[in-house]
Amino acid sequence: ENNPYAPPCIRGWIPWFGAAFEFGKAPLYFIAQARAKYGPVFTVYAAGKRLTFVTLHEDFRTFFMSKDVDFEQAVQEPVYNTASISKGSFYKFHPACNALIKGRLTPGNTALLVSDLCEEFNQHLELLGDRGSQQLNELVRSVMYPAVISNLLGKCNAPGTPLSRQEFKKKFTIYDEGFEYGSQLPDIFLKEWASSKQWLLSLLVNMVNKAEENTYNESGSKTLLQHLVTTITDKFLPNYGLLMLWASLANAIPITFWALAFILSNPTIYETAMGQITSALKDKDKQKTHLSLDNLQQMPYVKWCIMEAIRLRAPGAVTRRVVRPLRLQNYIIPPGDMLMMSPYWAHRNTKYFPEPEEFKPERWEKADLVKNVFLDGFVAFGGGKNQCPGRWYAIMELHMFVALILYKYEFTLLDPVPNPSPLHLVGTQQPEGPCSVQYRHR
Ligand code: HEM
Structure with a gap:
């Protein structure tokens, strides 16, 4: 004292x-x-x-x-x-769980997920239809949730009907929005939140059962969930699955929103990004757009935009x-x-990031991203042995999503880019107000 x-x-x-x-x-x-x-x-x-x-x-x-x-x-x-x-389970299994995710999502293993993820993104982006208007963050969620679940937990586990996708989106959004309070308070103070959590846990019980029956995919490989099943051997297995699911969606989705909003609201940046996207993807089909790792490497500026969005809207x-x-x-x-x-x-320290509030993708030119080196002073993924194990997947996923959606659709921002909400410390920043867009298939 x-x-x-x-x-x-x-x-x-x-x-x-x-x-x-x-x-x-x-x-x-x-x-x-x-x-x-x-x-x-x-x-x-x-x-x-x-x-x-x-x-x-x-x-x-x-x-x-x-x-x-x-x-x-x-x-x-x-x-x-x-x-x-439980406390006992967590101290017992967390190190192995962390090592597992780290090992499955190295840059090399992430590359193996590219073609499936691209197919999923195509499929769910096409469900947006020829034209429409909606909240940009809702749009991002409706595509990313099912695509990423399918890619990381297995195709059979992704919600397969419009109704089930709607329901997942609703429950997960409540769980995610209440996560910060939920992490500090017992369930009795947060009824709706606790019931979404229970709903998600039952969903994970089903997914885990399927993963235990089929220890391999049709393709002979294993999903992250199928690996988790062999690592966690106590009754909390579905609970670990829920945390892994949350970690894989909660930070990446708001960043996707910001990256798109920053690009769309800045004509010069938009032109530069579009120039690279169209020259890398040239005459590719606009409905089924096959995008490879090589194609991604032909769009470094788009990757800089992703990194810059992560920098500006990093975890509190x-x-x-x-x-x-x-x-x-x-x-x-x-x-x-x-x-x-x-x-x-x-990330607002001017010694490392001059004009820190500006969205300046060019500042990433100095980072050796091809060799997976970030800029000095960049700490969005934490550090040390508990640094975010999903970071290579996150960057690949966002890079691909932004390139695909801009290649397929033309957007008009109907609102100014909102400020970040000052309410949250956990995770990446959420928009404070609405931001709707109009879109049209190219
Ligand atoms: C832009 C997107 C993302 C950001 C900014 C982010 C950031 C972070 C941060 C700051 C941590 C804590 C690190 C620390 O305390 O040092 C973390 C942990 C974690 N992240 Fe991410 N993350 C992102 C995307 C992802 C994705 C896509 C996945 C999975 C595919 C993922 C999986 C995890 C997991 C499992 C942990 C917990 C690690 C542990 O238990 O030791 N993250 N993330």
Whole structure:
């Protein structure tokens, strides 16, 4: 309690609630204000928890690599609240689960998923019809949900009728939108959210049963889910499946929305991207557009647009738990503290990203993306041994989706690009307001 080396601690006026109220209103902006006022390392005491923020790039290595901080202990409680996985099970199986996903989604293995994913995207993009208008984020969801489920969990597990796709979209959206509160509160406070979670869990029970019956695909390979079935051997298997499903959709979908919105709202960027897409895909069919890894490599500018959207709308925070006294700057952070790092704010450091608020795809020219090297200071996927194992898949998936949809459809943005909502710390940023588009098949 009276640690003289502890960083400045922010408490609110109401002692018990601490800063929870102020923090909860707009946590993303609270971080920036607190940093300006209290310096690069500070603790927020909120709702009985100590959250210590690490804001200097020079400390990120410690955040990701130190043996005195731990990923599993930081996320165990949220994992229990969102997927009902017991503490014992999580500590037992999480390392193997993480290693599995990492191994299945290396750049090389991701390349093997390209042609199936392309087929899925084609199929679901064509369901949009010749023309229409709708919310851009709804449109992205309706194509990406079934396509990615099919690609990662198996074709037999993707919702196969318009009605079941509609229902999945509805349940998953509720689950995803409530994930942040759901990760902190017991189910009894969140009825609708908890019932969507139960619905999704039963769905995963079915998927797992099928994966246990058919341990291989028609093609003789295994889906990520079929691999998971052999790794998790306790009763929480479907629950791990749900978390994996959430992780594979929750961050990638908002980024797809932003990437499209940024491109469509900027005529020069749009022209450059379209130039590359049309010259790479030339006279390919516009209904069944076969797009290969080579084609993707012919559109580096489109990839820069994806990377730039990820940079600008990066997760609000990633977390670790301090397990032994941790030295940072001139402070000693006590065990038990949650350690927080904000990729969103890290990407607004002008030393690494001049004109940080601008959508400037060209800044990615300096990164050796062909060799899978990002820009210095880029931390959207976290780091260390718990760095996002889906990052190569995410980049490939978004690159392909954006190229395909722009090749097939012409869009008109009917609203200005919305601001990001200041309400969320978990995951990539969500739009604050509506953004509708009109589209027409080319
Ligand atoms: C643009 C899209 C994405 C972003 C920005 C993103 C970001 C992140 C971040 C920041 C973490 C935590 C890392 C840390 O604490 O150091 C994470 C974890 C994770 N991500 Fe992603 N992610 C994306 C897409 C995906 C996709 C497409 C998949 C699956 C195919 C995926 C699977 C996972 C999994 C399974 C974890 C948990 C890892 C663990 O348990 O150790 N992510 N992601």
